[in-house]
Amino acid sequence: MIKELYAEVVGTGSALPPKVVTNVDLERIVDTSDEWIYTRTGIRERHIAEEGEPASKYASIAAERALEDAGVRPEQLDFILVATVTPDTPFPSTSCIVQKKLGAPRAACMDVSAGCSGFIYGLVTADNLIKTGSYKTILVVGVELLSKITDWTDRGTCVLLADGAGAAVLRASEKKTGILGTHLGSDGSLGHLLHMPGGGSLNPATHETIEAKYHYLKMSGNEVFKHAVQVMGDISEKLLDVVGLKREDISLLVPHQANLRIIQATARRLKLPMDKVYVNIDRYGNTSSATIPIALDEINRLGLVKPGDVLLMVAFGAGFTWGVAALEWSKQNTPSS
Numbered sequence: 001m002i003k004e005l006y007a008e009v010v011g012t013g014s015a016l017p018p019k020v021v022t023n024v025d026l027e028r029i030v031d032t033s034d035e036w037i038y039t040r041t042g043i044r045e046r047h048i049a050e051e052g053e054p055a056s057k058y059a060s061i062a063a064e065r066a067l068e069d070a071g072v073r074p075e076q077l078d079f080i081l082v083a084t085v086t087p088d089t090p091f092p093s094t095s096c097i098v099q100k101k102l103g104a105p106r107a108a109c110m111d112v113s114a115g116c117s118g119f120i121y122g123l124v125t126a127d128n129l130i131k132t133g134s135y136k137t138i139l140v141v142g143v144e145l146l147s148k149i150t151d152w153t154d155r156g157t158c159v160l161l162a163d164g165a166g167a168a169v170l171r172a173s174e175k176k177t178g179i180l181g182t183h184l185g186s187d188g189s190l191g192h193l194l195h196m197p198g199g200g201s202l203n204p205a206t207h208e209t210i211e212a213k214y215h216y217l218k219m220s221g222n223e224v225f226k227h228a229v230q231v232m233g234d235i236s237e238k239l240l241d242v243v244g245l246k247r248e249d250i251s252l253l254v255p256h257q258a259n260l261r262i263i264q265a266t267a268r269r270l271k272l273p274m275d276k277v278y279v280n281i282d283r284y285g286n287t288s289s290a291t292i293p294i295a296l297d298e299i300n301r302l303g304l305v306k307p308g309d310v311l312l313m314v315a316f317g318a319g320f321t322w323g324v325a326a327l328e329w330s331k332q333n334t335p336s337s
């Protein structure tokens with residue numbers, strides 16, 4: 001009989017650039033205020049990388065920490081998935097660069113482009129690769145240096161976007177634990193509401209595209225907000241039904257951190273009190289595909305979950321894309337150093 005396999009999270013890690021930029025710092029750059037940013041988004045400060053630093057630097061540090069936490073050597077990795085929309089270069093993939101930095105010669109490597117849902121897309125891919133029995137140990141990283149594609153004169157986006165990386169090591173288990181259920185979806189017809197027009201084959205870099213600011217992230221914030229609130233609630237409810245979980249079974253909701261008001265709306269929809277929702281947007285802003293793995297790492301190191309607890313991770317982002325995963329925690333926590 002073929003044994004059913006499950007993917008459990010056996011280690012987490014994260015890495016943030018040391019430089020902290022506060023809302024008050026941003027008041028000096030654009031026409032905004034600490035009060036507006038905090039009340040509209042929940043953000044107080046964010047971490048921003050230095051000039052010349054690539055995404056792979058923070059991805060590798062987060063990955064090393066996750067491997068150490070898991071007690072897994074880089075040579076044991078079968079697969080490396082890096083979710084990012086700010087890769088070091090269009091190619092080679094950032095996952096290949098991370099492979100080189102870690103020294104993980106056995107791993108197959110692939111980047112995942114799904115905007116802010118990227119980590120969930122990576123997790124679901126890893127889960128399914130493990131379920132087939134082809135791969136046992138997979139590293140999933142979410143990394144973003146959004147500051148590199150931020151228009152620092154656009155107050156509608158520059159107060160939100162930030163840099164960071166988070167990682168998780170997944171391992172095959174014969175026990176029914178780890179990832180219990182997932183759902184992914186997309187709507188490409190709404191891509192224009194959150195996009196970067198330049199840098200690809202449509203608008204390769206020219207003096208004109210640079211002058212037109214095509215190499216910066218553009219967002220219709222209000223439209224994205226409305227879709228995010230609707231979809232994150234819908235897919236969370238749907239997944240609970242499919243997996244046969246009740247709201248009371250959720251120990252912690254770990255939502256993508258784009259806006260505190262989106263997070264609160266999702267919690268209200270699921271009838272979860274805010275003490276069952278992990279929030280760190282105040283300290284890190286929106287790091288896109290990195291928000292959920294950074295949160296996971298904090299939850300692990302702060303000992304906020306114990307084996308048997310169920311986490312519901314949900315995200316929405318560019319594409320549009322969305323994803324949700326229910327995870328039964330199975331590892332002993334890692335005390336923070």
Ligand code: UT7
Pocket residue numbers: 031032033036037040041116155156157159160194220221222223224225228257258259262286288316317318
């Ligand atoms: O990560 C996945 C995708 N991203 C998201 O999920 C982000 C979703 N969107 C949002 O979080 C919110 O829409 C924003 C935080 C971007 C904006 O909040 P909002 O409540 O939707 O504001 P708004 O865009 O409707 O703008 C309200 C007002 C406008 O002024 P008027 O036209 O009412 O005079 C804006 O010009 O706020 C103004 N505004 C600002 N004022 C001070 C926009 N940005 C700023 C700012 N400081 N930074």
